[in-house]
């Protein structure tokens with residue numbers, strides 16, 4: 686779809702990738718419904734965008750919603766439908782990094798509800814509206830870690846593998862109907878999502894990081910070209926393919942990641958430099 690023809694419901698709008706995505710989409714003519722949890726942050730962000738990009742105020746609206754509250758998702762879907770949404774970008778997400786035994790039950794639940802269940806339930810609530818349109822797109826912002834299981838990311842990978850499976854299955858279920866489901870897999874990106882422990886792990890493993898604007902540009906391209914999946918970065922793109930074909934081939938290449946996770950000195954093995 687041409688960005689200028691889109692009315693985009695953007696979750697995670699107040700985060701690093703969300704803010705870059707909002708900029709990129711608005712610059713290409715889209716109208717946005719921004720979603721985050723803080724009314725103050727959303728209202729300040731909207732005012733700032735209108736002022737900085739010299740927009741008509743009706744190009745942006747916002748809704749403060751905690752996406753882990755299932756009862757709020759139906760209300761959000763109804764509001765987005767009456768606003769005329771035709772593109773949904775499930776971008777809100779929450780991290781979980783560390784040895785699996787250190788991730789407590791509450792964090793696991795938060796990760797699964799935010800990264801997986803919320804996009805599924807919101808998509809379902811929006812489908813009656815989306816299927817009435819000539820064309821609609823649902824973009825799930827997953828991760829390269831929706832294709833590559835990486836030490837330190839067991840719970841996060843579970844959520845993003847789940848999201849990718851959801852997107853793939855629903856795309857096939859909906860076939861040639863008006864609703865097209867897409868999956869974007871960024872690699873590690875410079876945002877507040879990554880704490881100091883992740884930055885140290887990335888440094889120790891030689892993991893490259895992108896800027897949020899690169900992810901936003903890929904998102905805009907996906908909305909335009911309607912591709913089913915897009916993964917960012919090298920060697921992540923290769924690892925995604927290899928892992929899809931013969932996952933056991935990669936099992937032996939994560940020594941450096943295990944060492945970094947355990948706080949040990951990285952080994953000098955020529956490991957695959959996988960990342961988020």
Ligand SMILES: NC(=O)c1ccc[n+]([C@@H]2O[C@H](COP(=O)([O-])OP(=O)(O)OC[C@H]3O[C@@H](n4cnc5c(N)ncnc54)[C@H](OP(=O)(O)O)[C@@H]3O)[C@@H](O)[C@H]2O)c1
Pocket residue numbers: 696697698699700701702703720721722723726750751752753775776777778779799826827828829870871872873874875876877878879961
């Ligand atoms: N950064 C990376 O390295 C990286 C790499 C690959 C994929 N990703 C994915 O990219 C997406 C965006 O990441 P980011 O780096 O921009 O993260 P971020 O800067 O931490 O922003 C996270 C966004 O999600 C929202 N959010 C979190 N929990 C929520 C909840 N319960 N209800 C409503 N909104 C909630 C936050 O809103 P509040 O203002 O309410 O906090 C914020 O807008 C995520 O899905 C992430 O998994 C990130």
